[in-house]
Amino acid sequence: MKKWVYLFEEGYREIPAERRRDLLGGKGAGLAEMAGAGLPVPPGFTITTEACNAYFAAGKQFPEGMWEQVLEALHRVEEKVGRRFGDPANPLLVSVRSGAKFSMPGMMDTVLNVGLTDETVHGLIAQTGDERFAYDAYRRLIQMFGRIVKGIPGEKFEHILDRYKAKTKGKQDTDLTAEMLKDIVEECKALYRRELEEEFPQKPLEQLRQAIRAVFDSWFGKRAVDDRNFYKIPHNLGTACNVQTLDLGNMGFDSATGVAFTRNPATGEKELYGEYLPNAQGEDVVAGIRTPLKITKKASQEWAREHGISEEERRLRYPSLEELMPETYRQFLEVAALLERHYRDVQDLEFTIERGRLWMLQTRTGKRTAKAAVKIAVDMVHEGLITKEEAVMRVEPEQINQLLLPRFDEKAKERAREKGDLLARGLNASPGAATGYAVFDADTAEAWGRDGRPVILVRPETTPDDVHGMIAARGILTQRGGATSHAAVVARGLGKPAVVGCEALQIDLERKQFSANGRVIREGDFISIDGSTGEVFAGQIPTIDPNLAEERELAELLSWADEFRRLQVWANADYPRDARKAREFGAEGIGLARTEHMFFEPDRLPYVRQMILNAPEAQRLMDQLRAAQQAVQARPEDPKAQKALREAERAVRTSKAVKAYRKALDRLLPVQRKDFEGLFEAMDGLPVIIRLIDPPMHEFLPRYEELLAEVVELRTRIEERRKVKGYRPRKGEKSLKQMEEELAEKEALLRAVNAMREMNPMLGLRGIRLGILYPDIIRLQVRAIFEAACNVKKRGVMPKPEIMIPLSADVKELQIVREIVDEVAREVFAREGIEVEYKFGTMIEVPRAALLAGELAQVAEFFSFGTNDLTQTVWAISRDDAEGKFLLRYLEEKILPENPFQVLDRKGVGRVMRIAVEEGRRTRPDLEVGICGEHGGDPSSIEFCHEIGLNYVSASPYRVPVARLAAAQAALRERAARIETR
DSSP, rough: OOOOOOOOOOHHSOOOOHHHHHHHHHHHHHHHHHHHTTTOOOEEEEOHHHHHHHHHTSSSSOOOHHHHHHHHHHHHHHHHHHHHHHHHHSOEEEEEEEEESSSSSTOOEEEEEEOOTHHHHHHHHHHHHHHHHHHHHHHHEEEEEEEITOOOOHHHHHHHHHHOOOOOTSSGHHHHHHHHHHHHHHHHHHHHHHHHHHOOOHHHHHHHHHHHHHHHTTSSSSSHHHHHHHHHHOSSSSSEEEEEEEEOOSSSTEEEEEEESSSSSTTOOOOOEEEEEOOOOOHHHHHHHSSEEEHHHHHHHHHHHTTOOOOHHHHHHHHHHHHHSSSHHHHHHHHHHHHHHHHHHHHHHHHEEETOOOEEEEEEEOOOHHHHHHHHHHHHHHTTTTOHHHHHHOOOOOOOHHHOOEEEHHHHHHHHHHTTEEEEEEEEOSSSSEEEEOOOSSHHHHHHHHOOOOOOEEEEEEEEEGGHHHSSSSSEESOOOTTTSHHHHHHHTOOOOOEEEEOOOOOEETTTTHHHHHHHHEOEEEEETTTTTTTTSSOOOOEEEEEEEGOOOHHHHHHHHHHHHHHHHEESSSHHHHHHHHHHTOSSSEEEEHHHHHSSSSSTTHHHHHHHHHHHHHHHHHHHHHHHHHHHHTTTTTTHHHHHHHHHHHHHHHHHHHHHHHHHHHHHHHHHHHHHHHHHHHTTTTTEEOOOOSSOGGGSSSOOHHHHHHHHHHHHHHHHHHSSTTOOOOOOOHHHHHHHHHHHHHHHHEEEEEHOOSGGGSSOTTHHHHHHHHHHHHHHHHHHHHOOOOOOOTTHHHOHHHHEEESOOSSSHHHHHHHHHHHHHHHHHHHHTTOOEEEEEEEOHHHHHHHHHHHTTTSEEEEEEOOOHHHHHHOOOHHHHHHTTTTTHHHHTTTSSSOTTTTTTTTTHHHHHHHHHHHHHHHHHHHHEEHHHHHHHHHHHHHHHTTTTSSSSEEEEEGGHEEEEEEEHHHHHHHHHHHHHH
């Protein structure tokens, strides 16, 4: 028959170490190993996780043979301790606790004092000679059993307890008398009877059976499921159930219960950290029924100083365990050190002291903050406990991200929730935390920011016109938009927190206010946004800012990671300040510099619009001129061809559109050149990939709907003005003629914007298609790149430009653009008298490009996967629409395991990527391949990039340290897998 139950020592003896956590859970494995090491562990046994899974598979019925094995193990425990379960004269009491493979503190259930009944309580009195203690233990069982096993609201029991505590002088549960506790027991049993219409069970074995069921059932309780979803713990692991002799910490003031960590889980300092309660049981410490005391004298003194308590009062009323029970404390210190050395990691310990005797109830790997995780890992390497490889594997990449971003104080955030200050939740588009005044337009944000006032820019959605306000703001909040919206992308590039797509907001720009959750927030009111969780709060929440100069352990850990990783880590950076930040964080190149973001700057946007509005007419005339020139070359004696050439030349020469187009290009050249010089200087000696203009041209223009409204309003005002004869404009008011001129300009702009509107602009005229239709735009950008490279090289900087073409789908597209690039390069190098090495490559953003990668690699020297667009085109979904309409439902119903825009879809998008890598390198073996989409900063996606042999990943500057660690972990996992298969 299958073995479902293991005594603690059997678990140590019979189950291989590598399987203990799987079968016995973390708590059970810890108890088995402590028992095997001869530490003071109360006897007991563990029911396996397999039993839990079998219980659910059988429709919540214990598997065959399990209960019989429980009874046999219980009998073995009785023999060890010399007490019998249910014996009225000499009763054995047990605790029944959950314990999954992965630590899930507080997520599942525990029942203490199982075995107490109206009969056995008298046996406990006889054992201990303490009537008060026995009835205190009995009322605890009824409360816990009623709440956890039967679902009676806990506050109903607490009301009874509070009523009796109010009658005492100290108002604490320790002040309750034996007689009071007898009455409380009776009232709790009466409550149990009223709620369930049944008596509290007086058969100890029935209590045990139901408690074990409750522990199993708690595996699929809401708390546990939510916790597993958040931490990505599989739901099929099951929980073990630990039944353990109950050694009692509430037998007087020479008894106690406590929880401790072998190191400080908040800071990582090497010091015993924990709390205890004398004359109490384990649940009291975590339930907050009484204020727990500090274990060490040092911590106790620090706590007293913080609370304004004198040393004399502290020693009298709040003594540390070190002072109250010095011998037991020293023993506990030795056990803690032994366990940390054994497990080679920080341990979370639970213990009970029964009449001066120490008993260990639990050891498990301790949860810790990001700061503590890094410090502990580095310190343990220096102490010789673990290797550098183990240190790198112990820190979660996302913990690095938390260290490098402002974050809210969690306690303060919890207080804000309790006060009702949580206004809404949106999409966590850019991590970090920010508090500031709500402002509703970019100009105000810039002005207030210039004055040193912290602001949060609140918009229905952002546009290029808002960039200056976004730069000045501490954070960005929008009502609409997804994770690739303008607000999200710019915020991530700026390293600013952003919450987007917050549909619960009702924004009134005219009144400069928004409403949410029954509250109205006006301009100048403080709000706080958490870009890591998507939460929006009213008021100010304190933030904790990182200090990189103080993160010495992080720098050391990342230096070890760099030793192990194969993937290079580059950064997405559009401005020199981004590039400098990226290099500070360890970036080895720029994997994506988006030139269109440079065009969004307020000082150049007017020229960009001038270029765009005149491009169609100017290009039409220049194409006619080119055709006429080719005709004359083919038929030099043909008078018709010569006449057509003269007419085409005259049309170009006299065209306002051509003149305006060329003027805009001339104005943009020096500013683009300066942009690129700044990037090359910041990344001296490292590669810089510059993507030529990518978005549809309409993105640089005013919105059609807004422009139409302005035209209609202006027409109405003009008509009203015409009706008033002899009207004279007031001071500062425009004349009728000026209004008519303004209307003509706006109508022309409206016609141009309307002409550029597309049914599906993201699949329309953008990227390389735009460059082929308007080659002078490519020439402008490429000339600026090469001139900037030549200029900085003359100043001793080593530029390494790589020119990247977006949205390619055919090799002929690349051939056309490559000819333009090489032609401009030759021209610039000849004029400057200096040459610069450069590479020419393409983004892989559409499936056709991936499938024909072998052909594209004939021209392209490098590929870069733009996985945001590639995911959209492979899945045939719009990210902004999907995240707002159905993607969340897909995730909730487990149709998809992850959001494919946040975690790379390995089965679909990943297969397309793999094809592109293999086909491209078959043509060009030295093909450089990287990724520059948002997935470049996601640890799971980075692991996949390592697997398929990419050269680099490129992430936002603030994700570079995360990517460095994730790349190292991918390499170490691969190494471990190779060793396993040998």
